Amino acid sequence: MAKIIPENKARQGRWGWHGFRILIAALLLVFAAWGIAEIYGVLIKAPNSDEQHVPTPPNTTEQAPAG
Secondary structure, three states: OOOOOOHHHHOOOOOOHHHHHHHHHHHHHHHHHHHHHHHHHHHHHOOOHHHOOOOOOOOOOOOOOOO
16 A cells, blocks of 8 residues: 655655755846956957057058059
8 A cells, every 4th residue: 555645744845945045146247247347348349548549540642644
């Protein structure tokens, strides 16, 4: 004869606050790392004030027409 077990005791586990807190903490750490990477990417891409490149105008000397 099969033994009858109530549903709440037959479950493998339940969703607890401990797992939820770990997931939220991991998500916050991922966002923090993403933000740091974005800020670092902007800082290394922006030119320094000492290294500003001033474009030189093209050579506009007029040549006399041949002929």
